[in-house]
Each structure stands twice: as C-alpha cells, then as structure tokens.
Amino acid sequence: MIIWINGAFGAGKTSAARDLVELIPNSTLFDPEVIGRGLRHLLPQKHLDEVSDFQDLTIWRRLVVDTAAALLHEVGGVLVVPMTLLRQEYRDEIFGGLAARRIAVRHVLLTPAETILRARIADRPAPEWAYDHIEPYRAALAGWLTCDAHPVDTSALTPYETAERIAEAVRSSDLGLCDIVQTPEPTSETLASGVLLFDERDRVLLVDPTYKPGWEFPGGVVESGEAPAAAGVREVAEETGIRLDRLPGLLLIDWEAPQPPGYGGMRLLFDGGRLDSAATERVLLPGPELRDCRFVTEQEAARLLPPVRYERLRWALRARRQGRPLYLEAGVPVGTPRDTG
Numbered sequence: 001m002i003i004w005i006n007g008a009f010g011a012g013k014t015s016a017a018r019d020l021v022e023l024i025p026n027s028t029l030f031d032p033e034v035i036g037r038g039l040r041h042l043l044p045q046k047h048l049d050e051v052s053d054f055q056d057l058t059i060w061r062r063l064v065v066d067t068a069a070a071l072l073h074e075v076g077g078v079l080v081v082p083m084t085l086l087r088q089e090y091r092d093e094i095f096g097g098l099a100a101r102r103i104a105v106r107h108v109l110l111t112p113a114e115t116i117l118r119a120r121i122a123d124r125p126a127p128e129w130a131y132d133h134i135e136p137y138r139a140a141l142a143g144w145l146t147c148d149a150h151p152v153d154t155s156a157l158t159p160y161e162t163a164e165r166i167a168e169a170v171r172s173s174d175l176g177l178c179d180i181v182q183t184p185e186p187t188s189e190t191l192a193s194g195v196l197l198f199d200e201r202d203r204v205l206l207v208d209p210t211y212k213p214g215w216e217f218p219g220g221v222v223e224s225g226e227a228p229a230a231a232g233v234r235e236v237a238e239e240t241g242i243r244l245d246r247l248p249g250l251l252l253i254d255w256e257a258p259q260p261p262g263y264g265g266m267r268l269l270f271d272g273g274r275l276d277s278a279a280t281e282r283v284l285l286p287g288p289e290l291r292d293c294r295f296v297t298e299q300e301a302a303r304l305l306p307p308v309r310y311e312r313l314r315w316a317l318r319a320r321r322q323g324r325p326l327y328l329e330a331g332v333p334v335g336t337p338r339d340t341g
Helices: 013-023 033-042 045-049 058-075 088-100 114-123 134-142 159-171 228-240 298-304 307-322
Strands: 002-006 027-029 078-082 105-110 150-152 190-198 204-209 219-221 249-256 265-274 290-296 326-329
Touching: 002 013, 002 159, 013 027, 013 078, 013 159, 033 058, 058 078, 058 088, 088 105, 088 290, 105 159, 114 134, 150 159, 190 228, 190 307, 204 228, 204 298, 219 228, 228 265, 228 290, 249 307, 265 307, 290 298, 298 307, 307 326
Parallel strands: 002 078, 002 105, 027 078, 105 150, 190 265, 249 326
Antiparallel strands: 190 204, 190 219, 204 290, 249 265
C-alpha cells in the first residue's frame, strides 16, 4: 500500500512523512524528489531546459511508478510518499500506473490556510517557484483535489500531530482507497477494440481516461477468449454507461508497431452508430474511468488526440464514408487505394 501525502510547498508533507513512518509498522519513506534530482544528472541540459518542472517530464512520472513498485517488491509493507501533485492528469497517470500493478493508494491532502503557507515560505529558504505554486494549488483545491483526497488541516498542527491524524485515518478506514481503474500493463502485444460513437451533428465522441494520459476513443483491451466487437460494446458500457443494442461494424484494423516501453499490437475501430440526444446525455461523468468526454469534429480531434490515434481516426472516418473497412500498418493503409474519400 502507498500513503501519498499531497499538498503545496510549506504544507509540511516531508516532516509529517518522516514521523508517519515511525507510527506505521513496516513502513518506508520514498521521496520522489530524489528522482527529480537524479534526472538532472542523467538528462541533457537542453532537454531539462524545455520544462520548468521535472513533473512535466514523462520519464519522471514513469520512474516514480516503477521505483515505487520496485521498492514495495523489495521491502514490502507501506510506502509513505510526500509529493505535491496539483495537475489531475499527472495524478491520474501516476496513481493509474500504480493501480495497474495492483498497488493500493491512499491519498492525503495537507490543507493549511493560505496565509500559513505564505508565512512558512517566507520564514525558510525557499525557491522562487514556491510562491508560483500557490495559484495552481488554489485552483486544484477548488476543483478536483478536495473530491479526491482525505484533507487534514495542518494550520495548527505540528508534523508529529499531523502524522498522528493520518495514522488514525488509516486505522479507522476514513482514508479510503483512490477510485482509479486497475488496468494491468501489457507484457506482450495486445488486441484492443475502440468504438466510434456519433452525435446528431455527426461529431465523434472522445474520452479522457483517468488511467492513462491523452484523449482516446471509448474502448480497451480485448480480454482472453473475448470477441473484439463484443469487447468494444463492453468497454463502451463500462466507460460511458451507454449500452449499444447491436454489435458495431468494423471500420479498420491497424497494426501498431512496438514503441518501447509499449508492445504495440492490433487496434480495431468499430462504428457504434449515431446516438440520439437522450443517449448522449446519459454519459456517466465523472466516474472512475473518465475524467472528461466530448463530441468533436475531425478538426477538433486533431488538436486533442495524439498523432497516432488521430491518423487512425482520420482513416476510420473515411472508411465509414466509403462503406468498406481498411487495413492499416502503423497508420498507413495497406492493399487499398489511399484516396481520401
């Protein structure tokens, strides 16, 4: 299990974490700041200059997950992790990666008053960005953060008293598990089915999953022994709450080349048809699987989807207009004319 202690700079995360490992048996402190410092020695300076915060580095987020999982495998018990996470997509990516490894996360948020935060920053040697983080912290606090984490007001608490509050919340089960979908990471090539759903204006539905970064089509990995079209129908129901009354027709098959650390595999897109306004209003949000969803035009999709997924969508829409499925390899049609329809 992981106890993730969140909060702005000056909230008292690290001090409370050090005391917490003394209160919880078989617990170990893991500070992801260590990874950030290590990357400064590993990455080219030009690469580091492109970001203002090491959390914006994909490698940092991946290494946090991999290191936490390796530590738990090595020492067992509980990891106590003091680390600020103010961007929901980063929280989703990291916690989703941990959930994929079947690692439970309990999320604590230290919430001293803003005046206390500012006083603590002023009273100690602090980097300039400490003040810059107050506004993002305020925005996250007004949005997703308080809905996700167990709050502990540390305005009048010592670090040890804060640790006692957290330990008691763990013992009393007040500190529940984060509601993140557990999607096991693949260990080989996978077969995945996506379903394109359209509104009455012929815009396509895109979803923003909580368990991985980037916009996507409703869908997911086909389970062992499961038919791909049926898998698409199942995933649509699980993610959006929309229950299709028929199996969707095939639009395209795309072989995705392996890109380490990914394994690639076959990606299928199906035509789920046009939904009426009543059906579009039944999409379940928010929920454990989706952060957001929206119907978009092809041009709008180009701004949201990663390039590989957008190319897949582009050809799927043309296959839909032409009334015949396409076979692609790495996003390029094979064995059929490459007309744009």
